[in-house]
Amino acid sequence: MAEVRIAHTADLDAATLAAARALLAAVFRGDFSDHDWEHSLGGVHALAWEDGELVGHASVIQRRLLHGGRALRAGYVEGVGVSEHRRGRGHGAALMAPLERVIRAAYDVGGLGATEAAAQFYAARGWRRWEGPTSALTPAGIVRTEEEDGGIYVLPVAVVLELSGALVCDWRDGDVW
Numbered sequence: 001m002a003e004v005r006i007a008h009t010a011d012l013d014a015a016t017l018a019a020a021r022a023l024l025a026a027v028f029r030g031d032f033s034d035h036d037w038e039h040s041l042g043g044v045h046a047l048a049w050e051d052g053e054l055v056g057h058a059s060v061i062q063r064r065l066l067h068g069g070r071a072l073r074a075g076y077v078e079g080v081g082v083s084e085h086r087r088g089r090g091h092g093a094a095l096m097a098p099l100e101r102v103i104r105a106a107y108d109v110g111g112l113g114a115t116e117a118a119a120q121f122y123a124a125r126g127w128r129r130w131e132g133p134t135s136a137l138t139p140a141g142i143v144r145t146e147e148e149d150g151g152i153y154v155l156p157v158a159v160v161l162e163l164s165g166a167l168v169c170d171w172r173d174g175d176v177w
């Protein structure tokens with residue numbers, strides 16, 4: 001039996017958070033840093049369970065994206081992963097749907113940095129590839145993030161987005177996007 005549960009970080013116990021982190025470390029084959037995990041916290045998590053085992057995770061946290069002269073309140077999706085042997089059964093979709101509902105109801109825009117392998121997964125769900133230049137608002141000012149260009153996806157909600165325009169994310173340690 002598969003089940004998706006939604007909870008804020010504050011309402012997840014230490015064992016569940018540890019299981020989610022271990023799952024993501026396995027999904028990303030060890031390429032999942034302390035910062036990556038920290039970026040997944042402080043918002044709403046979707047957790048997929050199968051027969052008492054955690055098989056999928058995704059979360060949405062708040063950050064600011066600067067675009068068109070505005071600092072948009074963005075629901076930013078982090079830590080999306082389904083156990084390798086449980087893929088293709090609808091878990092990824094079941095994780096994203098409630099987070100997209102949160103984004104549509106509470107934010108100006110959705111955002112995420114997609115892996116190449118997952119880009120089509122998001123595009124099929126209505127996420128749009130950002131075509132313009134990306135940058136980060138660093139302590140030293142706005143710095144271009146060319147290496148991220150083409151890998152950022154947005155979920156339009158209430159704001160008109162010019163996808164070929166500039167998009168700037170707020171600052172954080174680790175990967176900024």
Ligand SMILES: CC(C)(COP(=O)(O)OP(=O)(O)OC[C@H]1O[C@@H](n2cnc3c(N)ncnc32)[C@H](O)[C@@H]1OP(=O)(O)O)[C@@H](O)C(=O)NCCC(=O)NCCS
Pocket residue numbers: 027028080081082083086087088089090091092093094113114115117118119120121124
């Ligand atoms: C991306 C991922 C979360 C998808 O999870 P999943 O449980 O396999 O996805 P689902 O079974 O819900 O698939 C939903 C739909 O997306 C499609 N889909 C799933 N993964 C896809 C992919 N990588 N590329 C294109 N389409 C994909 C499915 O075919 C399905 O289409 P359908 O509705 O027409 O049948 C999973 O493949 C994963 O964990 N990948 C490794 C980690 C990763 O890259 N995470 C994303 C970080 S940005």
